[in-house]
Amino acid sequence: xxxxxxxxxxxxxxxxxxxxxxxxxxxxxxxxxxxxxxxxxxxxxxxxxxxxxxxxxxxxxxxxxxxxxxxxxxxxxxxxxxxxxxxxxxxxxxxxxxxxxxxxxxxxxxxxxxxxxxxxxxxxxxxxxxxxxxxxxxxxxxxx
Numbered sequence: 001x002x003x004x005x006x007x008x009x010x011x012x013x014x015x016x017x018x019x020x021x022x023x024x025x026x027x028x029x030x031x032x033x034x035x036x037x038x039x040x041x042x043x044x045x046x047x048x049x050x051x052x053x054x055x056x057x058x059x060x061x062x063x064x065x066x067x068x069x070x071x072x073x074x075x076x077x078x079x080x081x082x083x084x085x086x087x088x089x090x091x092x093x094x095x096x097x098x099x100x101x102x103x104x105x106x107x108x109x110x111x112x113x114x115x116x117x118x119x120x121x122x123x124x125x126x127x128x129x130x131x132x133x134x135x136x137x138x139x140x141x142x143x144x
Contacts, residue, residue, distance in 0.1 A: 032134045046127035049117050056113040060106060071104040 029037070039051050063071045063079040076089035087095075093104045096112040120128050122135070 030134075033130065036130045036133050046129055047133070048127055049114065052117050052128060053110065053113050056109070060109050064106075069106040071109070073102070076104075 036047070039047050039055055041051055041054075060071065063075050065075055065078070071093070073089045073093060076092060080089070082088050090102075093102065096104055096108050098108050098111070099105075117128065118124075120132050120135070122132055
C-alpha cells in the first residue's frame with residue numbers, strides 16, 4: 001500500500017466514524033476533511049452533485065433493509081439511532097416527506113439531497129468546496 005492509498009484509507013475510516021484522523025506524516029484530518037476527501041472521487045477539491053449524491057444513495061440503500069425503495073421510522077432507527085439532542089427518525093422523515101405518508105421514498109430522499117446540495121453551495125457554482133461543507137446547513141426541525 002502506498003502513502004496515497006494509506007491516507008485515503010485513513011480519511012475514509014475517519015469519515016465513517018466521525019473522528020479526527022492522522023494521515024501519514026502526522027497531519028490531523030478533521031471529520032469534515034475526511035468526509036470531503038472520501039467524497040471527492042476525482043480529487044479536484046470540489047464536490048459535484050453526483051459525488052455528493054452518491055454518498056446519500058449509499059446511505060439510503062443501507063437503511064432500506066427490505067429493499068422497497070422507501071425508509072420507515074423503524075429502518076432509520078435501526079441504521080442511525082437517535083443521539084441526545086438530535087432529531088428523531090420520525091422528525092427526519094417528516095422533514096423530507098412530501099406526500100405525508102410517514103415513509104421516506106427514494107425520490108423524496110434524492111430531492112432533499114439536491115436541496116441540501118444547493119444550500120451548501122453558497123456561491124452557486126454547482127460544486128461544494130471544503131469550506132462550504134464545513135459551514136454546515138441550517139435545518140428546521142419539524143414536529144412529527
